[in-house]
Amino acid sequence: xxxxxxxFKLVSTLGGIAIFSGIxxxxxxxxxxxxxxxxxxxxxxxxxxxxxxxAVERENYLLDDQGxxxxxxxxLESPNLYAGLNEEGERVGFALPGEARGYADVVRVLxxxxxxxKQIVGLQVLSSNETxxxxxxxxxxxxxxxxxxxxxxxxxxxxxxxxxxxKTEPWxxxxxxxxxxxxxxxxxxxxESTEAWIPPLTTALEERx
Amino acid sequence: xxxxxxxPLTMETFTQGLWKDNPVFVMxxxxxxxxxxxxSAINALAMGLAxxxxxxxxxxxxxxxRKVIPKQVRIASYIIIIATFVTMADYGIKAISLDLxxxxxxxxxxxxxxxxxxxxxEAYASxxxxxxxxxxxxxxxxxxxxALLSLGVVREILGSGTxxxxxxxxxxxxxxxxxxxxxxxxxxLAGWLMLFSWWRERKAQKEVI
Amino acid sequence: MDPQxxxxxxxxxxxxxxxxLAMFLGLCPFLGVSGKIKTAGNMGVAVTFVMLVSSICAFxxxxxxxRYQLEFLRLISYIAVIASAVQLVEMAVKRFSPSLFRALxxxxxxxxxxxxxxxxxxxxxxxxxxxxxSLAFALGAGAGFTLALLLMAGLREKLDLADVPSIAKGAxxxxxxxxxxxxxxxxxxxxGG
Numbered sequence: 001x002x003x004x005x006x007x008f009k010l011v012s013t014l015g016g017i018a019i020f021s022g023i024x025x026x027x028x029x030x031x032x033x034x035x036x037x038x039x040x041x042x043x044x045x046x047x048x049x050x051x052x053x054x055a056v057e058r059e060n061y062l063l064d065d066q067g068x069x070x071x072x073x074x075x076l077e078s079p080n081l082y083a084g085l086n087e088e089g090e091r092v093g094f095a096l097p098g099e100a101r102g103y104a105d106v107v108r109v110l111x112x113x114x115x116x117x118k119q120i121v122g123l124q125v126l127s128s129n130e131t132x133x134x135x136x137x138x139x140x141x142x143x144x145x146x147x148x149x150x151x152x153x154x155x156x157x158x159x160x161x162x163x164x165x166x167k168t169e170p171w172x173x174x175x176x177x178x179x180x181x182x183x184x185x186x187x188x189x190x191x192e193s194t195e196a197w198i199p200p201l202t203t204a205l206e207e208r209x
Numbered sequence: 210x211x212x213x214x215x216x217p218l219t220m221e222t223f224t225q226g227l228w229k230d231n232p233v234f235v236m237x238x239x240x241x242x243x244x245x246x247x248x249s250a251i252n253a254l255a256m257g258l259a260x261x262x263x264x265x266x267x268x269x270x271x272x273x274x275r276k277v278i279p280k281q282v283r284i285a286s287y288i289i290i291i292a293t294f295v296t297m298a299d300y301g302i303k304a305i306s307l308d309l310x311x312x313x314x315x316x317x318x319x320x321x322x323x324x325x326x327x328x329x330x331e332a333y334a335s336x337x338x339x340x341x342x343x344x345x346x347x348x349x350x351x352x353x354x355x356a357l358l359s360l361g362v363v364r365e366i367l368g369s370g371t372x373x374x375x376x377x378x379x380x381x382x383x384x385x386x387x388x389x390x391x392x393x394x395x396x397x398l399a400g401w402l403m404l405f406s407w408w409r410e411r412k413a414q415k416e417v418i
Numbered sequence: 419m420d421p422q423x424x425x426x427x428x429x430x431x432x433x434x435x436x437x438x439l440a441m442f443l444g445l446c447p448f449l450g451v452s453g454k455i456k457t458a459g460n461m462g463v464a465v466t467f468v469m470l471v472s473s474i475c476a477f478x479x480x481x482x483x484x485r486y487q488l489e490f491l492r493l494i495s496y497i498a499v500i501a502s503a504v505q506l507v508e509m510a511v512k513r514f515s516p517s518l519f520r521a522l523x524x525x526x527x528x529x530x531x532x533x534x535x536x537x538x539x540x541x542x543x544x545x546x547x548x549x550x551x552s553l554a555f556a557l558g559a560g561a562g563f564t565l566a567l568l569l570m571a572g573l574r575e576k577l578d579l580a581d582v583p584s585i586a587k588g589a590x591x592x593x594x595x596x597x598x599x600x601x602x603x604x605x606x607x608x609x610g611g
Contacts (some may be wrong), residue, residue, distance in 0.1 A: 230525065238446075240445040241444075244442040245442040277542070288498075292497055296493050300490070314544070315544060322532065322533040387601070391447075391600045391604070392601040393597075394442065396593075399586075399590045399591075399597065402593065403585050403586050406584075406586075406587075406590065407585040
């Protein structure tokens with residue numbers, strides 16, 4: 001008798017605490033959710049504007065087997081690429097993701113692609129764990145960043161990273177000496193991503209510009 | 210130190226965690242976050258404050274429910290309570306700053322398994338009145354924050370030449386990147402521990418003379 | 419090598435971003451249990467085992483939580499489910515293989531609240547690993563933990579005979595060694611690339 005009463009007490013106490021914590025968490029979630037969504041959208045917007053010079057507005061798109069279509073804010077589909085619009089409302093280009101293995105961990109980038117000029121017009125490293133002072137120069141080095149103001153992405157030749165000072169072709173990235181692996185990772189991320197994304201994107205744009 | 214329920218509220222309640230029983234330097238608890246997120250001062254501060262928040266809130270609730278919770282399920286109840294407040298802190302930080310959230314990563318959620326908090330709940334809050342439990346938690350949290358900051362400040366100044374993101378060292382200062390890398394965490398903590406034990410030894414010698 | 423291939427994920431968790439020496443997960447047992455090589459080995463096996471169990475649990479739970487949009491309950495449910503799963507496995511091992519239980523048993527309850535275990539579950543969720551990737555991650559992390567523990571224990575057994583300055587005795591010395599090991603492990607970066 002007393003044993004069953006005591007296990008009832010155990011279960012009810014645990015249950016009570018669990019319900020209380022559930023309510024508290026649901027409340028926290030409700031309060032912070034809009035703030036978090038806003039933060040995330042602002043961060044994404046900032047990244048898109050960074051890689052697409054001149055962009056002031058963002059549009060979400062989904063590209064899959066059925067072609068390219070716009071994703072509105074309330075839609076259930078999640079976008080996989082973003083377009084940037086300039087002040088006149090013209091599309092300046094698309095922001096596409098890429099990733100490759102760096103020295104210490106995976107390097108993730110977002111880059112801007114201009115479908116008219118067929119060029120990469122900007123690049124931002126979203127996340128990397130490269131060695132401070134060496135590999136992390138792919139994020140800050142000014143000369144290296146210059147590579148991505150007009151990098152040929154017409155896919156005549158895949159994008160590649162060459163040794164520092166040996167860049168001769170428009171599709172080559174001038175590497176950083178002392179950060180060879182990391183700068184090569186950027187080249188690999190870009191060449192793989194452009195080869196995967198740009199052909200279907202070009203086809204989709206020809207069908208429905 | 211034996212803790213009884215009827216001790217009066219004294220300064221000791223608060224200062225215990227600051228120095229005499231400092232969770233990191235004296236008791237060597239909670240080392241995962243101590244080393245993992247202290248590569249910059251701001252990360253260290255955020256982590257310390259989040260832990261303090263969890264310590265105060267869980268201390269209060271555990272103490273409030275100390276007569277209701279049956280002995281057999283107390284650890285499970287404490288863990289649920291702690292996990293609730295950790296999730297709240299997690300969402301809170303995400304809502305305040307996404308950059309900070311990314312820098313701390315999963316380590317905010319790992320506050321749950323920080324032995325300091327469960328240790329305090331079991332050894333102190335479950336035997337004391339709510340107000341005392343909160344004050345003691347605040348002291349412990351502050352002690353933890355100070356420890357994190359003393360690592361974060363050293364590592365940021367030596368490793369990046371900055372403090373809270375502001376340039377501190379002269380332009381020609383060659384940064385010691387190793388200090389913001391994982392090994393630096395071990396070295397700096399070892400350095401602090403040696404400093405303290407040197408200080409204690411010197412004090413003990415003086416007393417002998 | 420493809421960054422998402424199970425082989426690379428294994429190598430990454432095992433050597434390149436070793437759980438203990440690069441991510442600082444599971445430091446308490448690392449500094450506490452690594453006194454003797456034999457104990458360290460048993461502990462390592464037990465941790466790897468619990469990691470596999472919790473990785474599978476976390477993977478299943480995450481599917482459920484995402485389907486019902488209850489992500490805010492993730493942390494609580496991970497802890498509760500992992501702890502109970504380990505308890506169940508412990509009972510099963512005790513029943514069917516007493517000798518295995520004697521080797522691992524004492525460690526199991528300790529491990530459940532180890533941050534390496536929860537960290538594994540959280541990281542695998544954050545990186546959106548598939549089931550196979552999660553298993554590779556758990557195996558790599560466990561192997562990495564065991565390796566770090568064994569190295570540390572070996573060094574410590576030698577260190578007992580060394581003449582250490584009195585202020586550096588104990589924790590400070592262990593941390594210095596861990597730092598040097600961590601420095602050595604940084605050499606694994608770039609491996610398999």
